[in-house]
Amino acid sequence: MVNCCGLITANKDPVPLKSIEVELEVRDHVATVVSTLNYENKEDKPLEAVFVFPLPGDAAVCHFSAQIGQTQIVAEVKEKQKAREEYDDALSSGQQAFLLEESEQSPDIFSLSVGSLPPGESASIRLDYVTELAVQADDGLRFCLPAVLNPRYQPLGSGGSGGVQVTSVPASLVPYSLSFSARVSSPRPISKVESSCSLDPLQYLNSEQTQATIKLAAGHKFDRDVELLIYYKDAHQPTAVVEAGQASAELGSLMGDPVVMVSLYPEFPQSVMSSVASCGEFVFLLDRSGSMDCPINNSKQQETRISSARDTLLLLLKSLPMGCYFNIYSFGSSYEHIFPKSVEYSQQTMEEALKKVGEMGANLGGTEILSPLQHIYSQSCIPSQPRQLFVFTDGEVGNTKQVLDLVKKNSGSHRCFSFGIGEGSSSALINGLAKEGGGHAQFITGTDRMQPKVMQSLRFALQPAVVDISVTWDLPKGVSVTVLSPPITALFQGQRSLIYAQLTGQSPKAAEGCVTVKYSLAGHPSQNQLRFSLKPAEDTGSTVHRLGARTLIRSLEMEERERRGQPDGGLKEKVVQLSVQSGVSSSFTAFIAVNKADGEAIQGPLVRRNIPISRMCIVKVKGGRGSCVLDL
Structure with missing residues (x-):
């Protein structure tokens, strides 16, 4: 038997994580999530709290900060080993420090370390990320706030490093609460919002029903994934959003130039589809595997x-x-x-x-x-x-x-x-x-x-495989394009394809651009085209830039793995540079925040407390050649 991830029943150790507050903002098919984790040390000795938790695998983590009393510390993105050393140095010198890092094995697992929390002290940790919402079979857009972190089975010889212990408890014993609210806005009316959890009624904010708010019903425990399904009228409309570059960033850099996000919904000729x-x-x-014998969810249904x-x-x-x-x-x-x-x-x-x-x-x-x-x-x-x-x-x-x-x-x-x-x-x-x-x-x-x-x-x-896919851009003179997304390798009737691209150069007012996707379907050449304004959208912040940076970071990370052991042209360094420049997490970087304010050095040794997270069941692995760990 393998005791997966150090799975244990609830013990008597006090848990320093008291509550989680999540604010979700959905704009069309992009979500911005702001999570606040509230810690309090009620023990008589200084604590280090460690919380290993899931996030959506395609999320771009773009902000991390800590509030201790009246002091706010905003974290910086640094190369991972340097960040870890800075965290350890801060703790050894009696300073408070906070470290957020992505798993090297899977980009949907993060570890948050809250170091040197003195007796009686409180701290609020803020974590922001942006993500795209996938379109479901019934045209709903799916947002999932993961609460359940299942153990990950690590085969022997797969190259994984030592695992970090994850304390996991039955859903009914998760000791912290969740408050969750969402604001939804879209150019098209919002038809409805459904959820796997109990919701308060949808509140529309205007007569056009293009803006609305929703929140979880009172008393929700963070014992299951929170899934929202958002339905718009005419959801399958191609769109392009241009976001202005940051004034503080260097022109010609990813964050300094405008970035466009293009959403395409290819429509294949009916004559071709019917003849295949x-x-x-x-x-x-x-x-x-043994874990497939667990319940499918945390509802009263016992379906496995x-x-x-x-x-x-x-x-x-x-x-x-x-x-x-x-x-x-x-x-x-x-x-x-x-x-x-x-x-x-x-x-x-x-x-x-x-x-x-x-x-x-x-x-x-x-x-x-x-x-x-x-x-x-x-x-x-x-x-x-x-x-x-x-x-x-x-x-x-x-x-x-x-x-x-x-x-x-x-x-x-x-x-x-x-x-x-x-x-x-x-x-x-x-x-x-x-x-x-x-x-x-x-x-x-x-x-x-x-x-x-x-x-x-x-x-x-x-559907027949679409081949010979190419993307061409028609832009005003003086404007060039650098595509941030990997080449499109698959197209399906009505399924969204996203393209991110950096636009360099000056464009005249009221200028337009055009993107054309050409492909061959069952031997028949076809294309879809979208014309769009180059005028930047208002109030998008840096969302599109960060999603574009995340897309490029993931592509470079995969290329680095493919070329491991060979000359890679400095791919890891490129990922670190892009991650630091954009403020978006990667497998080679981490967020580090140190409270350098004057204060008394913390007395006594730190006691580590692993924050428990909801699990579905304990898994007994028989005859396995590996173990269940989470590598961080």
Whole structure:
């Protein structure tokens, strides 16, 4: 048995984290989140509080500060090792210090260290991040504030460093409260807002219903993910937002120049779509590790993740087109497959597969996802049957970046569609699989929305692969463009594609730009075009710049991993420089704040308190070759 992440029942140690306040501002499909964590030391000795917690995997953390009494300290972004040394030096000299760092293994896990909190002292920590909202199958925009941090299984030999202990308690014993409010604004009317948690009624702020506020009902415990679904009228409209550069930043730098965020919704010609025959090789990969036996969420329903994943897979199996090919793999510490190689889909092979899937349980141990992926990629593709890979997992892997690098390396041979099963599934893994595999991601946290999500992914998989994708810009003379986003590798009918670009040079007033996406669909050339004003939008702050910087940072980090051990042209240094310049977190940097105000040095040794976080269940791993850790 492996005691995952130091999972324990609630103990008697006092917990210095008292409450969390979250303010969410949604503008169209971009969210800005301001979280305030309130600490209080009621013990008679100085404390160091350590809180390991999840954030959305694609979030750009862009502000970190601490308030102690009347003193506010704003953190700086520094190279990670330097930040850690500065934090340790501050504590050893009796100063208060605060350190926020991203996991080196997965970008959706952060560690916050609050050092030298004297007896009787209070501190408020503010953490800001921005993120894009994904469009769901029913056209709702999904925002998730993760509360549940599931243990991540680290296979032996995967290159992970030592793990940090995460104290985890049952949801009912989470000792701090959450207050959550949201403000939503859009050029289009807001139809409704739904949630997995109890909400107060939606309050519209104007007669056009383009602005509204919403908040969690009183008494909410931070014992489950807070999911909001926001619905606009006519949500699928292409848009472009130009954000002015910062006056304090150097012209020609990313933060000093304007940045544009373009949202495209490609519409494929109906004549081409209707003439394409349904075919393909469908490979399904089902997680059967021990953690899949946990409940899917913290509601009173006792449905397990494995039963939800089975139901999802069974629905897909019954919906495949006759004459295609398929196979089903399942994995834990080892992996299995139903057929030696993909077989033609017929009534007989479907019934055989349905029977075997119905018997599958969460009994294969750890979460060794690399080996079955490597085996799948080693199998020859079937001519004229494009390979579509469907992955069903709760995302509890510790080697997220290794997995994503493997999928990207093989992206030319398949498309990857991922399903995050249950609360606490790793958004970095689920979204990353789809992004690097040119597919689409879905999160299934209950039975209510499973069917439309599954059928949307299948419709996308049955669409012909779009090839020869290119993006061209038509801008006024004297204005040049530097694209910050990686090249578009996949397009689906009606699915949003985002492009960030830096605009350099002076443009005349009332000038316009144009971006054109050209591609080939089933041998037919096609294009979508969007004209937009170069006039900067008002009141966007630095949101677009930070999202653009985050996009470029992630691309450079992946390139650095691909070239590890070879000359990389200073990629790590570029990431650190961009992270420091933009104030956006990366795997190579950390936020550090030190209270250098005069005061008495703290007396006595520091006592460490790990802040507990909600968990779904304790997992016993049998026959596994790794352990459950969170690497930071």
